[in-house]
Amino acid sequence: MAKSVSLHARTSRQQNVVTWRDYYEMTKPNVVMLLLLTALVGMCLATPSWVNATVLICGLLGIGMLSASAAVINHVVDHKIDSVMARTFNRPVAKGKVSVNNALWFAGVLGVVGFVVLALFVNMLTAWLTLASLVGYAFIYTMYLKRATPQNIVIGGLAGAAPPLLGWTAVTGEIHAHALLLVLIIFTWTPPHFWALAIHREKDYAKAKVPMLPVTHGVSFTKTSVLLYTVLLGLVCLLPYLTGMSDLIYLIGSSVLNIGFLYYALKLKFDAEPQTAMKTFRFSIIHLMVLFVVLLLDHYIPLSL
Numbered sequence: 001m002a003k004s005v006s007l008h009a010r011t012s013r014q015q016n017v018v019t020w021r022d023y024y025e026m027t028k029p030n031v032v033m034l035l036l037l038t039a040l041v042g043m044c045l046a047t048p049s050w051v052n053a054t055v056l057i058c059g060l061l062g063i064g065m066l067s068a069s070a071a072v073i074n075h076v077v078d079h080k081i082d083s084v085m086a087r088t089f090n091r092p093v094a095k096g097k098v099s100v101n102n103a104l105w106f107a108g109v110l111g112v113v114g115f116v117v118l119a120l121f122v123n124m125l126t127a128w129l130t131l132a133s134l135v136g137y138a139f140i141y142t143m144y145l146k147r148a149t150p151q152n153i154v155i156g157g158l159a160g161a162a163p164p165l166l167g168w169t170a171v172t173g174e175i176h177a178h179a180l181l182l183v184l185i186i187f188t189w190t191p192p193h194f195w196a197l198a199i200h201r202e203k204d205y206a207k208a209k210v211p212m213l214p215v216t217h218g219v220s221f222t223k224t225s226v227l228l229y230t231v232l233l234g235l236v237c238l239l240p241y242l243t244g245m246s247d248l249i250y251l252i253g254s255s256v257l258n259i260g261f262l263y264y265a266l267k268l269k270f271d272a273e274p275q276t277a278m279k280t281f282r283f284s285i286i287h288l289m290v291l292f293v294v295l296l297l298d299h300y301i302p303l304s305l
């Protein structure tokens with residue numbers, strides 16, 4: 001008995017020890033990795049030659065640090081909501097493992113260093129646009145929109161969609177229509193990405209009183225919205241080919257990916273099994289990752305009809 005009590009005390013003490021892993025987790029590393037892939041593609045597509053090494057390294061570092069800072073602020077602002085939901089109750093700030101103060105210091109250092117790196121080694125346009133994306137996600141989306149309207153992620157999605165533009169301006173110092181096309185693709189991808197997960201987690205969001213679409217308008221309406229946005233995404237993804245920005249490899253690759261996404265969206269609407277929403281969410285991440293790799297391959301391997 002005494003042995004089991006002391007083991008229990010030791011285990012709960014270990015659980016309360018803060019490690020670098022808690023700080024790492026607060027930066028939403030997998031999300032930031034995908035954001036950086038889209039920024040890298042924006043950089044590469046901005047120029048027919050190779051990207052300057054300083055711009056490449058400092059650009060990705062700065063955009064990554066400001067994105068990570070935004071993610072940490074999201075953990076602080078949302079810690080009460082997070083502590084109510086099964087998916088998030090174990091997060092470091094929600095659990096009380098990392099204090100709000102320490103998390104804010106961490107976000108502040110990441111934010112200031114990231115901004116200075118962009119301002120000194122890349123350019124001011126990229127530094128300001130990246131800071132605006134941080135404000136868009138950490139403050140406008142998290143503090144206000146998330147709690148205010150079921151269209152929260154449609155509007156808030158603009159911040160998460162910005163990285164290809166940030167990559168582009170890092171290389172050229174200018175906003176170009178082709179970069180905005182890449183932003184539009186992620187902007188249209190975000191609703192089916194998120195709503196598929198929200199359908200699976202509807203009860204969680206209802207419990208936390210967050211007005212996500214399945215909570216306010218029902219699961220059936222959300223499934224229809226996922227399907228319509230997936231069709232729209234398929235059309236938007238044709239634009240890089242139709243405008244001459246991308247070529248055959250992109251047309252074939254993106255078409256296959258969008259047919260895959262449409263398959264999941266149709267199954268979700270008309271023939272759903274218990275795991276279909278989660279499978280659709282996971283596919284959305286593969287979809288965006290492969291889509292941007294295909295854009296890169298298309299840029300470096302010329303192949304046209």
Ligand code: HEM
Binds near residue numbers: 030157158160193197
């Ligand atoms: C407002 C826009 C967005 C919302 C509301 C949203 C929401 C979410 C949520 C709730 C998760 C689940 C996280 C978890 O399981 O703890 C997630 C996961 C993910 N999201 Fe999004 N997302 C958005 C935009 C983006 C963007 C723009 C990207 C990348 C370009 C992205 C990439 C990912 C990735 C890679 C994951 C998996 C994370 C992991 O497995 O650790 N998301 N998203």
Ligand SMILES: CC(C)=CCC/C(C)=C/CC/C(C)=C/COP(=O)(O)OP(=O)(O)O
Binds near residue numbers: 035063066068078130
């Ligand atoms: C500088 C820059 C490009 C900033 C963008 C940063 C960023 C991390 C965008 C990703 C969007 C995202 C993961 C939203 C989920 O938030 P949520 O609060 O709805 O989800 P959660 O419940 O998992 O926290």
